[in-house]
Amino acid sequence: MARDERVFCIGEDIGIPGGWGGAFTVTLGLEQDFRERIIDTPISEAGLFGVALGAAIMGLRPVADVQYGDFLFCAMDQVVNQIATMRYMSGGKVTVPLVMRAPVGATGRGAQHARNPEAIFYGIPGLKIVCPATAYDAKGLLKAAVREDNPVLIFEHKLLYGSKGARAETEALDASSEVPEEDYVVPLGEGIVRREGTHVTVIANLLMMHRALLAAERLAGEGISAEVIDPRSLVPFDWELVEASVGKTMRAVVVEEGPRTGGIGAEIAASLAERMSDYLLAPVGRVASPDIPVPFAPPMEEFYRPTVERIVEAARGVVVGSGG
């Protein structure tokens, strides 16, 4: 915001003095430096995303957020019918430099504050989508998104916002990493190998990336060498990185937190089947949540979300089943 005065934030409860800086303190204190550019809205999601779009096509660079990813559905017309199509409908004449942020993941709040809706938006052409899993990427991807001339939807995981402080979530993970003070970007569409391995490629983002790393550690104890890839962006997707990895390991497992049917895993597995059929020694494994709304009671929520154990089992199944 200091670098580019076209950038502004718009959302609910994001800059109220004495408030919380949005539902998860992401904008906390920004109103002190940028009062004019931190715009608190009424509870009007459809309205605020449309307003952000209007400002974006006139050359500003809004960062619009919802308090929970579930409320994106309240703004669905603007996001899907307007934001995702505006440039295309104009024959490429209109530019939509618009960033949208949405916290995702189940956190003991029941069915309407819990979804991982990534796959739904993954199927909407015209939206770029990123999913930071570390503090370093959160900064780098946000900066890249703000400088991008297309709509970018950033999914942030509630359990990765921080494991310390007054607003820390129960069971939050420590996702801290070295974050340089200086300006840098993590380019959209660039994945990263989080752990190298030779027997199976595990593709996972957000919270699932951290669980995949724990799973890889356990698998190593069994003599299975897992390579963990964090695609970081879903759209565009770093096929080059994934193909190089699967070309080496010849096996893949996709992990996601959302429901299995119509999921990210379904798309990646199908694409891998098309692109890599000469290499794959086994069908691509999928780890996802069951096809149910998110339950409240802790044992049921725990059952819902993929665990380290389930990732280990899936990877083991793919490797052992194909003579690894």
Next chain:
Amino acid sequence: MAYDTQFLLGLYRQMVLIRQFEERVKFLFLEGVMPGTIHQYQGQEAVAVGVCSALEAQDVITSTHRPHGHALAKGLSIESLMGELFGKVTGCCHGKGGSMHVGDLEKGMVPAIAIVGGGVPIATGIGLSFKLRQEPRVAVCFMGDGATNEGAFHEAVNMGAIWSLPVVYVIENNRYSASTPICQTARVERLTERAHAYGIPGVTVDGNDVLTVHEAAQVAVERARSGAGPTLLEAMTYRITGHSRRDPCLYQPEEERKQALAEEPIGRYGAWLLAEGTAEQAALDQARAEVDAEIEEAVRAAQAAPAPAPEAALEDVFA
């Protein structure tokens, strides 16, 4: 209006039940024994109790992310609520819903809707079903002040109006939506001014005075039941607790909070009962002791109740 003593004491007991329930729940959260998150109702008790005391058992309410008071006022048992907050099988939603979704349609409460504004069309549809089936029932939609800024509110109140549906739209104006003061998100002085846009009556009342709320609700409910259509009822109140778990309320001016505490509904109503000679202090103390005992029993039962089997998560997706 003359009321009988039992009725007046009943209102007091209901409000105290909600207050004590919420205070106990708050403590359980702070102790870390209760899972999830909570949005509590302290300070707004007169609204739920005043409105629900004007309803019949067969009338139906919709509620919000802040539903405990509505649930108790509509007659859900303390056990079924406490069980749900603990995520136990004895809960009113068998542990699937949690704090923000408590409800029981058999008691006339739709599982609470935590999408702000989401309940307004649903209540309107419930009203439509009553009208189509010619049932003498009324739907009541509880919502916060913030909900009146959602498109869903405007679409749904308009439909309720044009079809003269038996619905009462109740705005609990506690002056804030989360941390945002309503004066920052609405130009109108009273939210009921919005009723004019839809051609229905809009009535703003002191929401911390349980009898005033009750009387206004009765008029609106009668109107709805008689086929004359909906009313927008605004009850002015204040949330004297955090918006949700661990909210220190730093956005509320100190003076305003102090004032609100002085005007909170239970102290006010209790003082009035004493002044009128309707009740002795001993009777009020006894009401409180009774509800405290009931709440303790519910906590004990909920903690002892079995948690759902993890696989039970797979059930109930479809009928």
